[in-house]
Amino acid sequence: MESDVIVLGAGIIGVSAAIHLARRGRQVVLIDRRPPGEETSFGNAGLIQREGVVPYGFPQQFGLLMRYALNKRVDASFHWRALPSQAAFLARYWWHSNAGRHQKISAAYAPLIAHSISEHADLIAAAGAGNLIARNGWQEVFRSQAVMDAEFAEAERLQKRHGVSHRQLSAQDLARGEPFMSGPFVGGLHWSDPWSVRDPHALTMAYIGYFEKLGGRFVTGDAASLSADGSGWRVQTADGPVSARDAVIALGPWSDMVTRRLGYRFPLGVKRGYHMHYRPENGATLNNWTLDKETGYLLAPMNRGIRLTTGAEFTGRDAPKTPVQLDRAEAVARRIFPLGERLDPEPWMGARPCTPDMMPIIGKAPRHAGLWFGFGHAHHGLTLGPVTGRLLAEAMTGEAVLMDISAYAPERFRP
Template sequence: MARQTVVLGAGMVGVSIAWHLQQRGEAVTLIDRRQPGRETSFGNAGIIQREAVRPYPFPRDVKTILSVLPNRRVDIRYRPAGMVNAASPLLSYWHHSGGRHYRKIVPEYASLIQLCLKAHGPMIEAAKADHLVRREGWLEIYRTQERLDKRVKEANEARDLYGVQFNVLDRQGVEAKEPNLGKEIIGAIHWLDPWTVADPGALVAAYADAFVAAGGRILQSDIHALEQDGEGWQVQTAEGAQPADQVVVALGPWSGEWLKALGYDFPTFVKRGYHMHYSTQPDTKLHNWLMDAEVGYLLAPMNAGVRLTTGAELDRLDAPADEHQLAAAENVARSIFPLDERRDPKAWKGARPCLPDMKPVIGPAPNHKGLWLAFGHGHQGFTLGPATGQLLADMMDGAPTEIDMRPFRADRF
């Protein structure tokens, strides 16, 4: 008889885990209060970021920290209550963001990133979702030669160490790809490896449909409790109890709170973000995904219009939306690209699930047999979901994994 597994959370990570387990012949139920891909996975920038071999560190130089304090930057905003609430994990995040700690983290994190395209490929094929995906990379645009040169140096190191491919574009090269960009943009890095997705939520939904087509089950329901039941588990939902031999917690930014009831206290925090879609002015078009690197927002040509996604907002997960950061980003974006009217009645708000050492937890829970964890992917849940699914399925089967999973173990905290 097939092993009964319940996966909690139907974002990119949870759906990918469910798909991989189903492919191995397990009986899998995927549970979420919403349809697959409608939470954090819905609202991201839609890039499978093979180039992102270095996780985002906390600023450590005094100049940057002082520039953040007035709370007017586009790339990062904060609210005092949110900072106080997450003071301990944020201090640990700062600690891990420099020196030998960060140097150790980068190759561990990169080992996961390097699997992303190979892991997404079979899922895209199974889901017949190739129409959503472009394999042309994206542009990181710059306003000053000094900042571009610094980034090119980092890119060269990433190429030498981790095989990242890129081209450097001057102003003429940028104009060839994006003729409607403002003259402030003097150059760019064209990251060649990444794939871009015109509707991130639709890709997650397509993966979920492939999971169901292979025999998987999706239950859309509120989750009330997670309890051990002898050698197995019971997931209490609004639709009744769901028994399982094993449970996977892949609840993104909600994972930490859910696991407290089982005696775990992971130092989770969130980086919130917003997006808005826009039409473009007549006879103009955005051709590529663009990050305005020196300001800190991204423009993407999505099916729903040009999507502007913001940087990070440090606040409590459930705090009310504050659209000042989005408005600031929009104001700058309009100065370099001819955006027209907003297409959405209100901004979308989501939260990136983060841990202080910038690496996700992937593996068994330390104190509970049959409980498995996969959360804390920060900015890269969309990128890393399929790789996480493959690796966790290997671990659950007792099979060798493609990379060393010790850096991602739960008991490191």
């Protein structure tokens, strides 16, 4: 089988890249070891975070770091045995999160986030997936006045600098908006611009349907078999070998399994996360995606039920599941919302691919012709899938690129 482009990875990043390449007349084969959207893209919070212009940094305050070291929190957990192998990545992550460096990173990151809604809107309309989308933002709720005041001030700063809209919520506003939610909340913050996805996997599958209408093809295959083939690339699939002039690596947390074999040493880490769905009790309704800010979990009204998502777990990508954060979060969440029975047979777990400078790797491979990278999107894979796909397709086809992507170039890590 011959094609113009091989895209490795059928999560939201790879699918979006495949669509944009197919739109430009390229014959595209999308390859993954599993059906589309069943890895990291399956288990996110379902937020297209237009407000997320500041990437999640590593805590800098000594007191907060000491509290994290107790390893009893909901928003972050770690495996002691994994720390030696994680130390180099975490040290670089901490270094980049220094206030001055983090501010510069945020300035480079914000233009990418600015296109998140518009680029999703394009694909949602083309894929006929509007029924999966809620367009009423999402909210954070606060347990203390000090945290609320600090978050209000930050929201004002983001609105002035980046045009991110928000609304301050009193405790009475929360009670009116979420009558089935209770708790010691002093108020909240409603981010107005983001969109929410009621079923992230269904959205990926809608995009796959659109990709196939454009003439694209998905096949099951082994990304690790990628090899140079004359002036192009070859991958082994269930349908036989596939050859193409260009290849895109969009394998999320597994990207380094391929890039390392080609001589690249990207400092790619992972933050694992869990989710579970619940049936609400006694006809209770959750009206909006809600983050319990100071505890560190999120409740989302998904099509399957109320989805509870956890923060970050730091351990090896392939380590066995240890959903202690989910159990901790569930115990707290049951005190503020009437969650009923669990609907999933076991907790879902996924791994977010992260770089120490909190920005994705997007662009041409420095030492190989026809090889392109699109991975490392951390918490914002769903948010940045379509814009990343467009940027890659424009760069690969020689078009004028929507925005400058030099800040995300692979060369910044001297791979």
